[in-house]
Amino acid sequence: MMSFEVTHRDPGSQARVGRLKTAHGEEEMFQVVEWVVPFLPEEKPRHLLGIGEPDDLVEGVARGMDLFDCAFPTRLARHGMLLARRMPRFRMDVIKSVHARDFGPVDPDCSCPTCQRYTRAYLHHLFKAGELTGIRLATLHNLAWILQLLEEIRRSIQEGRFSEWKLKFLG
Numbered sequence: 001m002m003s004f005e006v007t008h009r010d011p012g013s014q015a016r017v018g019r020l021k022t023a024h025g026e027e028e029m030f031q032v033v034e035w036v037v038p039f040l041p042e043e044k045p046r047h048l049l050g051i052g053e054p055d056d057l058v059e060g061v062a063r064g065m066d067l068f069d070c071a072f073p074t075r076l077a078r079h080g081m082l083l084a085r086r087m088p089r090f091r092m093d094v095i096k097s098v099h100a101r102d103f104g105p106v107d108p109d110c111s112c113p114t115c116q117r118y119t120r121a122y123l124h125h126l127f128k129a130g131e132l133t134g135i136r137l138a139t140l141h142n143l144a145w146i147l148q149l150l151e152e153i154r155r156s157i158q159e160g161r162f163s164e165w166k167l168k169f170l171g
């Protein structure tokens with residue numbers, strides 16, 4: 001089952017594409033995005049609703065989308081999952097016991113306060129102890145990580161090297 005919706009509820013602001021639910025995963029979803037993009041007005045930002053995974057953001061930008069919104073980074077954080085480069089699917093489960101004595105930052109490339117001040121071991125302890133501070137620090141990191149990713153994407157586009165950057169990022 002696949003459905004999609006192009007909305008123009010507010011003709012002055014943006015063109016929104018949403019309700020892209022498929023039984024066949026991201027590949028089919030992005031095929032639909034490719035079909036829809038030529039029909040969107042050039043002069044408006046293009047908003048892809050409900051997409052928030054790092055690789056999906058990159059693929060969405062590659063197909064001409066400008067804006068995204070999704071509960072993914074905060075939902076992930078509530079479950080002790082932290083976004084990080086060099087990790088499978090760009091995430092780590094800080095609750096796993098392997099992080100109990102892991103004294104590095106969540107992501108050494110991230111400039112957020114969580115990564116600058118706290119270790120994976122401390123976050124592991126907070127989640128194991130049920131301390132809400134763990135969720136706050138994880139949420140702060142995941143939101144900052146996504147914003148840093150989008151800044152990096154924007155910079156690569158401005159410098160005319162997005163395709164090269166995308167290949168490197170997605171590995």
Ligand SMILES: [Zn+2]
Nearest residue numbers: 110112115141
């Ligand atoms: Zn961080």
